[in-house]
Structure formats: structure tokens, C-alpha cells
Amino acid sequence: MTSGVGTLSEASEAYPRIQRRTLHDEVLERMRDMIIEGTLAPGQRINEGLIGAQLGVSRTPLREAIKTLASEGLVEIQPAKGAIVRKFSSTDMRNILEVLKNLEQLGGRTACENASDETIAAIRALHDAMMEQYRVRNRLEYFKLNQAIHSAIVAASGNDVLMEMHGTLQARIKRLRFIGNEGPDKWAGAVAEHEAMIEALEKRDAEALTEVIRLHMDSTRLRVWDVL
């Protein structure tokens, strides 16, 4: 049924759950964004007092958020020295993309079997919306939809754990990927690959989808290469 303990998710089925926000959760979200946006640059040390003041929060919830970020691999904690925004080497990048590729392939294959027609149609809708943003050259919105599609395909597998793992890895390279897609040629290539992905998914052709994802992720590595 539902994952975890399930009491909350069952309740949220019918009624919108009243979500009590904690500060560390809020801070966590904000800091993730700051890292992805580059406000917190890779290699930069995180001064707890400073960031805390900036967010209007004491050090306690901030530190708790940092621990989570560390567990997600977005920051690195050096005892008695503090946390620094993690800097990814080209090897890290290759490793991440390799795993990400396999996760998406698994997600895609499973989605071909399990996903409902509605779910696939929704992904197609995302794709169309993305293409529209491509037409008008709105890179930020395009990018967001792009990420959403990748997530949606994995989500369509119905495997929560897979989604979770995919999400953390995707977060790690989000920034580099965004920068990497600069340049019209690269952009065009990525768009073409996406089109093929959606088509394979609609045909529920797991074999083809797997191959396209392989191609797409390997291309991504090339596109991102010179950003490092």
C-alpha cells in the first residue's frame, strides 16, 4: 500500500493534510535552492551565523538542515571547520550520470509496463509544454520542465524508492546541467532526444526507451563536460 508508516498518507488521500512546517525543513528547501542557483557557490564555506541571520533563523535549525544536505551529498562537513558546498569533479560527474542513467532506464522500463495511459499522457503534456518554452527560448522554464519530465518518467514506474534515489542524484547535478545546456546546438540536441523518449514511452517500447535514455544521458555528459 502506502510507504512508511502510512498514517499520514492515508489521511491525505481524501483531505488536504495540514502540513506543519518546521524551520529546518524550510531552511533545507531554501538552502537547496541557494546551492542550485549558485548563491552558495561550490567550494564556498557556509558560515552558520551569517546564513542564519540572512534567513532570520537561529543556528539550531540551520545546522539540522545542513546535516540533511550533507546526507544528500550537496555539502560536505569538516569537523570543527564547518560545511562547504560540495564541488564535483569530472569523475564525480561521470559516476553520478552513470548511476542516474541506470535509474532512469529502470524507471522507464517499469513505466512502460505499469504506467497508466493517463500518466503517460500527462508526461506528453509536460513535453509539449517544454517544447513551447523551447520555441520561445525561455531557458529557465524549459529547464524546469525538462527536469520535471525526467522525474515524471521515473515516477511513472510507481517505485517510490527509485524516485527518491533519482531525486537526490538529480539534485546534485542540477546546477551543472543547467549551465551545460547553454548554446543552441547543445540545446537542440537535448530537445531531439527528449522527443524520442516520449515517443518510445507512448509506444511502451521499453527496449527503445532504454536505448534513448542511454543516448540522452551519455550526451548529457558531453554537454556538461566543459563546464567542469
Add this chain to the structure above:
Amino acid sequence: MTSGVGTLSEASEAYPRIQRRTLHDEVLERMRDMIIEGTLAPGQRINEGLIGAQLGVSRTPLREAIKTLASEGLVEIQPAKGAIVRKFSSTDMRNILEVLKNLEQLGGRTACENASDETIAAIRALHDAMMEQYRVRNRLEYFKLNQAIHSAIVAASGNDVLMEMHGTLQARIKRLRFIGNEGPDKWAGAVAEHEAMIEALEKRDAEALTEVIRLHMDSTRLRVWDVL
């Protein structure tokens, strides 16, 4: 009150890097063990004051450790209510094993290509040691070596990210897996599959290894099934 900085074996391994241990790190490790051992049972609420006193630590580092455990998926945090040890449903279990299978397959394939002969020999040594523990029916030591072998195969791929993801997922089902292997028939089955894995790895037969891992993980699901 705090234990030593590092073990002797670590120090003699390579150059002794002075690693400053923080309390939240220490607590994190301890709590992981407590969850796996069952001292903290699934579904049980974690009382910060209680556990803190038990470990001789204030609530601050404890809470930080809990945040990490939550990020690892071992506990679940309910705002204003506290953290509870996560209880996995059969669906969760299936999802975890599905992803784990794919990660290990990727690790195995890559290891067949990249791993040095020495690395593979070391894994064979682990396997032989495990078989010895099987012979004397030392289930705990057997289990530890079993886990170590799976980790070692993934590690042999040289992909750190893969190792990390594999590690977190492995931790989630560690306890269930341990309980699941009870009974001589199940145990014998697992041992046979392991033997085949090592042989495939030594031949660097990626195809065969992938298939054995598939078999092994699917069998694991069956072995663990009735524990839920």
C-alpha cells in the same frame, strides 16, 4: 565518556589521518546499529530525552543525527510529534530490492570490466571466509561477511556514487534480511547463489553475473517475504 578516536587497524592501514569525531557522528553510528539490531524497533517512537540520557549526550547532537537518519530513510520525522523508526511495508521492500538489484547489477558489470585481479581475489577471500562461517553455522559472522561481499562487489566498480546509493538502501533492509535468512534451506540457497556470483566475477562474465544477481535478489525477496 567518548570512545577513542580511531581503531588501531585503521591507523595501521595507511597514513594516520587525524579524524576528529563529532558527537552527532558517533550518535549516528550508534543509532544505526540500534535500529539494525532491533533495539529500536520499527514503529517505535524515539524519545530524545531518553535516548540522549542513555547515550550520555544532550539533545542537540542527537537531533542532528536523527535528521541524517531521516534523510537515509531509516526513521520518519513527524513535526511536533517526533521521530519514529521506519516500518517498511511489503511494497517498500519490493521497491528497495528492485532498485538494489539494478544497482548491484550495474556494479557487477562495471566490476567485471574495471576491477583489478587483486580486488577480485580479495572478494573471493571474503567469500571463502563466509563459507567457513557457514560451515560452523555462525550466523552473525556469516551475515556480516555476506553484506561485506555485496558491498565489495559494488565497490569494485570504482563508482563512489554507486557505492553510496547501494549503502543507504542496503542499510534499510539489513535487519529484515538478517531475520529473513533464518532456516537452513533458505540459508543454503543463498550460499549457492553467492558461490555462483563469485565464479562469474572471477571469469569477468558480466552477462552471467548480472543474471546471478537477478536471481539472488529475487530469491532474497522470497526469503524475506514472510518476515513482513
Add this chain to the structure above:
DNA sequence: ATTGATTATGCTGCATACAGAATACTTGCC
């Protein structure tokens, strides 16, 4: 007796205080 309301207790979430380490700075010496 059961239900509902009300009080009481316990625990979490956050802020703050303090000790010790790490870094920056100053000063003296060559």
C-alpha cells in the same frame, strides 16, 4: 459506563549560552 470537555504532563522545536578549536592578526626578530 461511556462520552466529552478540561486540566496536567511530557516532549518537541527553537533560541541562546558557553567552551574549545581554527583562523586571522599582531608583534618581534632575523
Add this chain to the structure above:
DNA sequence: GGCAAGTATTCTGTATGCAGCATAATCAAT
């Protein structure tokens, strides 16, 4: 001028205090 030692400052790591929510306990009323 450059280097070294010693001092000052900053920042992290941990403990503690306090407010608010959640739950348990108590009691009243039907």
C-alpha cells in the same frame, strides 16, 4: 621584507532553557 611565535577573534560543537503543541489524565454529565 619575510618568517615565526604568540595573541585576539571568529566560528563551530554542545548543553541548556523556554515556549508551544500533543497526548495522557481527570472529572462531569448524560
